[in-house]
Amino acid sequence: MENNNYPQLAAFGWNDYWQSAWRESALFDHKGYEPARIVAQYSKQYRVITEDSEKIATVSGKYEFEAGGRSDFPAVGDWVIAQLLEGEQRVIIHAMLPRFSAMTRKEAGNVIDEQVIASNIDTIFITNALNQDFNIRKIERYLIAVWESGASPVVLLTKSDLCEDPDNKIAAVHNSAPGVPVHAVSARLNKGKEELAPYLLPGHTIAIAGSSGVGKSTLLNWLAEDTLQQVQDIRESDARGRHTTTHRELFVLPPGAVMIDTPGMRELQLWDASDGWEMTFADIAELATQCRFHNCSHESEAGCAVKEALESGMLDLRRYANYKKTERELAHLARKEQANSRKAVRKAGKQSSGKLKRGPHDRRRHGFIDPE
DSSP: OGGGGSGGGGGGTOOHHHHHHHHTSTTTTSTTEEEEEEEEEETTEEEEEOSSOEEEEEEOHHHHHHOOSGGGSOOTTOEEEEEEOTTOSEEEEEEEOOOSOEEEEEOSTTOOOEEEEEESOSEEEEEEESSTTOOHHHHHHHHHHHHHHTSEEEEEEEOGGGOSOHHHHHHHHHHHSTTOOEEEOBTTTTBSHHHHGGGOOTTOEEEEEOOTTSOHHHHHHHHHTSOOSOOOOOOTTTOOOOOOOOSOEEEEOTTSOEEEEOOOOSSOOOOSOHHHHHHHTHHHHHHHTTSSSTTOOSSSOTTOHHHHHHHHTSSOHHHHHHHHHHHHHHHHHHHHHHHHHHHHHHHHHHHHHHHHTOOHHHHHHTTSSOOO
16 A cells, blocks of 8 residues: 555554645655654644654745745644755655645634644544533534534533533533534543544544633543643633643544644634534524525514524524524624735735836835946
C-alpha cells in the first residue's frame, strides 16, 4: 500500500488519501521536503510529527506573506509539507495539504475572521456535563459548527455519576439532535468506555469540543489511561470550570485513535455555517415546507405549520427560539463580511489609483526611476 512510504506517520492518521494528496503536491519532488502533521500550536510556533521524530516548526516567510487570513495558517490536525533542516530539530513549513474537514469559529472580539479549532477530523465529541451546566441549547450551537465542519458529531454527556436520571437527559438530547449518537459516561466510575470503542479506531481522528469544566481533559486522560493533561476542580456554586487546556494538542490513544484536546470555550461564536444550521434544525425546516405560504415568517400567517407545531407542543419553544437566534446571528455575520469585503475592494482601488497618480518626484522617491 502507498502509505508504507511513511509507516511511522500511519499512527498519526497518514493513509492512502494523504499519500495521494502529497504526490499531487507541487513540492513532492523537492529534496528534503516531507509531510508532517501539526500536533500542537503555540502562537506562531508549531510542534509537528515527521517520519523520524517530533520537531518544532514555523511557516516560511513566503507562506506568511501569501496567507489571506488566520484560517490559511496551519492548525492542529493539519498535514503540512515541511523542509527538514540538516542537523536541526526544527523544520520550515512551506505548504499545507488540502483539508477534508475543519471545525471553525468566529475570531473572538470584533475581528471578522475565521479561526480553525482543529482540522482533518473524522469525529467530534461534543461534551456537555450532566450537572448544573447541562444545556441543550449549547449542544445545538456546537452541532451547527460540527455539521458545518464536515466531521461526524457525537454527543458525550460527561459526569453521569452526578445525574440521578441520565436516560432522561439522553432522550432530551435525542429530541434536539435526531440521528446523532448520544452517550452518557463517567470517568470517575469508569462507566461507558465500551460504548466509545467503535470511534477509537487506529488512525481515526477525534476532536473533543465543549465548554470549560465539562471534563474534556479528564475524558482524554481516562481514554488514554494516562495523565496526558492536567485537570482542575470546578466551582461548586455554578459548576463552571477554568481553562485547564490552554492550547490545542493531538495525542495518540492506546487503541490507536488520534485525539485532539481543545481549550474550553465560554461561547462558541459561529462562523459561516448556513449548511450546519440547516442540518441542526432540519426538523423545523421540514415543518416550514408544510406552511401554506412559501415565504411564511412563522409569525402571524394563517396555515403556518411551525406555529401549529409550537402550539401543540410538538416543537419545543426554546428550540425554535434558538433556531431564530442563530439564524439572525449568521445573517448579521454575513452582512458584516460583505461590508468588510467592499471596504477591502475600495481600499485596494484607492491604493492602485494612488500609484498611478504619482508624479516624477514621487516616482524618484519610491525608486521607480533614477534621479538625474
